[in-house]
Amino acid sequence: MEHTLQALTPGTSHAWYRALYTEHRGAFVQWAARQYGVREEEARDAFQEAVIVLYRKAQGDDLASLNCSLRTYLFAVGRNQLLSRMRVLRKQEDLHEEFHGIPDEALATNGMERQEKEATAELVRQRLAELKPDDRRVLELYYLEGKDMDAVAEALGLKNRNVAKKKKHFALQRLIALVRSAKMLLL
Incomplete structure (x- = not known):
């Protein structure tokens, strides 16, 4: 099975994608851990x-204009996913500190930056409260309580870690959308 852009069509089988995933996952995981x-x-x-x-x-x-290898494309999209999650995690860590009343003044280099961090943390906290209870709970378990996906699945009574992971992903997407829309309204 050839994993090239030319082999990719709207009718490409799921088996092709699974094989592509298996072929490049290990290299991506190592690269992401290192980087x-x-x-x-x-x-x-x-x-x-x-x-x-x-x-x-x-x-x-939508890939007709793509002029890089599939591996390069996957690594770039994967990197963007990681960076997006890292930004959310930083916001969640700020939120976690607020929940525990431990301000970290060392993170803010000036008053303006501190105010911006506080406003963002407040916005995330408000939008987190707007989520459905199940969505809010999965995010709290994973990001605030540091539970792994198996523990999240067990706590929520879900079938397995993959179901919990999918639930976390969609809950996080909903939270991000709420925060972005709120920021757009503020601008």
């Missing part, structure tokens, strides 16, 4: 999202 210091699970999640993005773009025939 960004992320856990293996986080890197796998980001790479899985990259393959999903590739699949969706192929279904819409």
